[in-house]
Amino acid sequence: MLMTFLRVPLVALAMAAMCLAAQAETLKDIRKVSVAGDGSVSRDVVALTGQQLKRSVRSTRRPVALPKVAMEVHLANEIRGAGAQAGRNSAEVTVLLRGGSGAPVASERFIVNSFMTGKAADRALANAISQRIAVTYSLAPVRAASTGSRGNTKAYRKHQPAARRQAAPQAAAKSTGPAAEPIIIPSEAALTVKPRVRKPKAETSAAKTPAPCVVTVTTNCN
Template sequence: MLMSFLRVPLAALAVLAMSITAGAETLKDIRKVAVSGDGSVSAALVKMTGQQLKQAIRSTRRPVPLPKVMMDVRLSNVVRGTGAQAGRNSAQVTVALRDGSGASVSSENFTVNSFMPGAKAGDKALANAISQRVAVAYRLAPIKAVTGGKRSGKHKLRSGSRSTTPSAVAAAEPRAEDPIIIPSEAALTVRPRVRKPKADVSASADAKPAPCAATSATSCN
């Protein structure tokens, strides 16, 4: 009963020990990476793969000191699908780690597949797939896809100058979807209040009645 109870923990410890041993063989402090290719590899594929791997290496932090190595990535036998297989691309990848003296530490080969129609988009997708495969195998930071070119600074405005671009003019004008406020009928019929001048009370009190002149038509009584 006790032996059957201990079998599961012992098996888990054995698997953990094997994974640690396998990880110790590939886990290195990679400082530099160089990517090259044969005649079947485009220059854009080599460039984008190198950019992504360099970014991943710069972002990787090892918790403990590890042997410092250099990584050589060789791309070859790139196959681009045609016809019904258009967009299905693949490449052979060889990764070699070398120490400071240039001696080989380890080497690994694998095939990477990707799917994306179009020459430029296909190269970008394949470069991303290759970089992710290498990053997972050698415990690097997650891969960030290569973005487009740098933003041009031609459209930057100088301080103190007004923008005369169509977007700025459109921003200054009221939008069509802005609500229109319609005054109510009561607001339209309200008349402004005008203050009447106050009567001079003191003047009216001091005023004396005019003398009465009796006539045949008027009586003073």
């Protein structure tokens, strides 16, 4: 009976030791992140995943000195659900950590699933990939990145005609500025005209109301 009672804590301690050892192998000071993908992966997924992971790495603080490594993320075999599986998307993720000499020190491979349809499908898949990597390597929480970036906006404006780019700020200035009120200069005749002031109507008072006629010996009301 005593052996059975002691066996449970011993098993728990062994599992905890195994978890600590596994975490010690994956816990590194990641200083650089690069994300790439094959032809099946959307460019937006690759770009958004790289943005979120870089933010997470910059926000991560290690309490002790750890080996500095560079993280290389490769995305492949992106699958978009269709028909009854619409909205179910997945991608194969391979993470490789390289030491200061460039030699591989650790690697991980897994499949990430996301559930979203329409234009937000790429963002949902990028969020799922970034969060999975952040949890696996004990990074700071991932903040979702927006689909529209400043780089894309600059590239769009760069390809626009010069006349349109110049007309846009002018139109914005006209629309945002306050509307100029017209200036009215009165003529000399208008300045000499006396204003008409309408006199208020005199109110009939109770004193001016005729008194009722009373027939007497000397007064006839007809």
